Amino acid sequence: MSAPVINGKQVSEEIRGGLRGEVERLAKQGITPGLAVVLVGEDPASQVYVRNKEKACQDLGYYSEVHRLPSSTTEEVLLALVDKLNRQNDIHGILVQLPLPKHINEKAIIDAISVEKDVDGFHPVNVGNLVIGDDSLLPCTPAGVIELIKRTGIEMAGKHAVVIGRSNIVGKPVSLLLQREHATVTMCHSRTANMKELTAQADILVVAIGKANFVDASYVKPGAVVIDVGMNRLDNGKLAGDVDYESVREVSGPITPVPGGVGPMTITMLMQNTLIAAKRLN
Ligand code: GUN
DSSP states (O other): OOOOBOOHHHHHHHHHHHHHHHHHHHHHTTOOOEEEEEEESOOHHHHHHHHHHHHHHHHHTOEEEEEEEOTTOOHHHHHHHHHHHHHOTTOOEEEEOSSOOTTSOHHHHHHHSOGGGOTTOOSHHHHHHHHHTOSOOOOHHHHHHHHHHHHTTOOOTTOEEEEEOOOTTTHHHHHHHHHHTTOEEEEEOTTOTTHHHHHTTOSEEEEOSOOTTOBOGGGOOTTOEEEEOOOEEOTTSOEEOSBOHHHHTTTOSSBOOSSSSHHHHHHHHHHHHHHHHHHHHO
16 A cells, blocks of 8 residues: 655645734734845746745735846845845845855855844854754754654654755754654765665655655665655656655655645745744844
8 A cells, every 4th residue: 555645735735824823913913024035147946936935925915025136246235135134124034045146155145144034044043053952943944844744643752764965955954853853863965875774774764865766665664754855857847856756655654745745845934934033023
C-alpha cells in the first residue's frame, strides 16, 4: 500500500484560516500587517515568487509594497531603499528577493534589514537566536517543514532525523529546528560517505540537496516520514523534487509531493512571520 500524502496546500490553507482571524483582530486595533518585497532584475523564477507573495498579501488582507528595480541598481540605492523601509511604520516585514545581481553584496543587504522586520529569518542576529534557542523570526521553508511533520501527528522527540543538504537557507536551520523538537539529527551532504547507511536509519528524512529524484527507495527506512524540499526544473519543463516520489512512496510513511508539499508552506510561513512582526512592532 502506498504511503499517505502530506498535503502542503491543505495545511497551508488551514494556517491561513488562522491568520485571517488574527488579521481581523488586529484590524480592530487599527493595525494592518504590511510586507515590502524588493525585486532587483528580471529573473523569471524570482518574478513568479514575488507575484505569489503579492497575491498572498491580497488574499489575507495585508498591506503590501513591491519594489521592482532594474538589474543595474547599485548597492547604495538598494541600501537606501532598505533603510527607508526599516523606518516606515506601515511596513512590518521586508523581503529582498534572492539571488541579487552579482555586483551587489547580498550579505551587506541582509545585514541592513532591521532584525525585527527580517521576515526571511536570514539576518545574522535571527540566525544566532535560532542557534541558541531564543525567540526569533524563523526562516520560512524550515519552519514550514517542521509544521508539516507536526501535522502528521508523528512525535519528533527521540526520533532519528536525517537531513540531506547543508545550505544556510534550508539544511542548517532545519537541523536546528529538529533538535529543538528533541530529535537526534544527522546531517548529510554532497561529500558524505555511505549516505544510504545513514538515511536508512532515519525515522524522519528531510531532503534539500537540489538534485532531481536523488533519493530513491533504497535510501529510505520503511515507514519513515519523508519531506522533499527540492524544486528542480527538468528539461521537459516539469517540476521534480529531490525525492523519486513514486518509488519512495512504496516504502515510506507520510511523504510530501512536489509540487504541493513544502512549496505552498513557504509563503504561508512568510505571512505568519509578517503577522508576528506586526504584533511585536505595535
Ligand atoms: N529566493 C529563493 N528563496 C528565497 C527566500 O526564501 N527568500 C528570499 N529572500 N529569496 C529567495
